[in-house]
Amino acid sequence: MAFIIAYDRAFGWAEVASAASILGARYDELLRVGSIGASANGKELTLLSVGRGEKHVLFVGTHHGTEHITANLLLMLAERLCGASERGTKLGRAAADYILATRTVDIIPMLNPDGAAIAQSGVYWQANAQGVDLNHNYNAGFAEYKRIEADAGITGGCATRYSGEYPESEPETEALCSYIRATEPEVVVCLHTQGGEIYFGYDDIVPRGAKALAGRMARRSGYVLSEPTGMASYGGCKDWFTLEFDKPGITIECGHGTNPLPPELATSIYKEIEASLLEALL
Numbered sequence: 024m025a026f027i028i029a030y031d032r033a034f035g036w037a038e039v040a041s042a043a044s045i046l047g048a049r050y051d052e053l054l055r056v057g058s059i060g061a062s063a064n065g066k067e068l069t070l071l072s073v074g075r076g077e078k079h080v081l082f083v084g085t086h087h088g089t090e091h092i093t094a095n096l097l098l099m100l101a102e103r104l105c106g107a108s109e110r111g112t113k114l115g116r117a118a119a120d121y122i123l124a125t126r127t128v129d130i131i132p133m134l135n136p137d138g139a140a141i142a143q144s145g146v147y148w149q150a151n152a153q154g155v156d157l158n159h160n161y162n163a164g165f166a167e168y169k170r171i172e173a174d175a176g177i178t179g180g181c182a183t184r185y186s187g188e189y190p191e192s193e194p195e196t197e198a199l200c201s202y203i204r205a206t207e208p209e210v211v212v213c214l215h216t217q218g219g220e221i222y223f224g225y226d227d228i229v230p231r232g233a234k235a236l237a238g239r240m241a242r243r244s245g246y247v248l249s250e251p252t253g254m255a256s257y258g259g260c261k262d263w264f265t266l267e268f269d270k271p272g273i274t275i276e277c278g279h280g281t282n283p284l285p286p287e288l289a290t291s292i293y294k295e296i297e298a299s300l301l302e303a304l305l
């Protein structure tokens with residue numbers, strides 16, 4: 024796998040923006056660079072849109088500060104799709120040309136650039152700049168989660184698991200939900216680290232095709248199909264998308280080890296998950 028960008032290093036907001044603009048210039052026929060909004064600290068939330076198909080598929084990385092390696096993984100996916108399309112080759116089980124003619128692959132590598140910056144300063148930090156854990160700030164089981172949160176002694180902004188004042192209170196989640204409402208993607212895949220697990224559905228809601236897709240993704244990566252339990256199972260992006268749109272929302276916990284995973288592992292983790300991510304495009 025050859026890449027035009029060196030991915031095995033830590034990416035923050037500036038590296039994501041720079042990589043996106045390099046890819047946008049190199050593959051100007053295939054890839055458009057934009058933004059879905061801005062973070063609490065005013066950083067543009069970079070969006071790469073690959074292809075021009077009617078159906079949207081959305082990939083989201085870095086909900087959580089320490090999990091910024093997921094930005095690298097998603098930028099690699101964008102580059103691989105463009106490269107294969109330009110060469111006229113297959114990527115995974117389908118011709119890249121076909122994928123990009125029938126799909127628009129929307130990629131948001133870093134939903135939480137402020138949290139990533141705090142984490143990269145050496146502090147354990149999953150939340151955004153306002154201390155809200157973005158992956159508990161969606162409108163799915165929010166009231167139930169508030170009770171669990173209180174029982175856990177979480178009463179305000181902190182490094183992890185505080186859900187915020189109300190669903191979509193944060194500029195990052197509000198921007199993402201607005202983009203999802205506008206584009207109505209067929210599938211949303213959220214990349215987290217770590218553990219080699221794949222989650223689907225919400226509560227007892229399993230949209231048509233969700234279990235089959237999650238199963239194929241698990242087989243292709245060797246990851247384990249899992250059901251979320253306890254605090255992980257409320258207020259997440261996958262949960263809200265499942266509840267609101269009744270279409271497959273997937274969480275993939277990439278790689279193994281301790282967060283933050285070493286950035287030098289980006290390419291090897293990407294190789295582990297590429298075929299799995301591509302399943303979401305079929």
Ligand SMILES: [Zn+2]
Nearest residue numbers: 087090215216
């Ligand atoms: Zn996470």
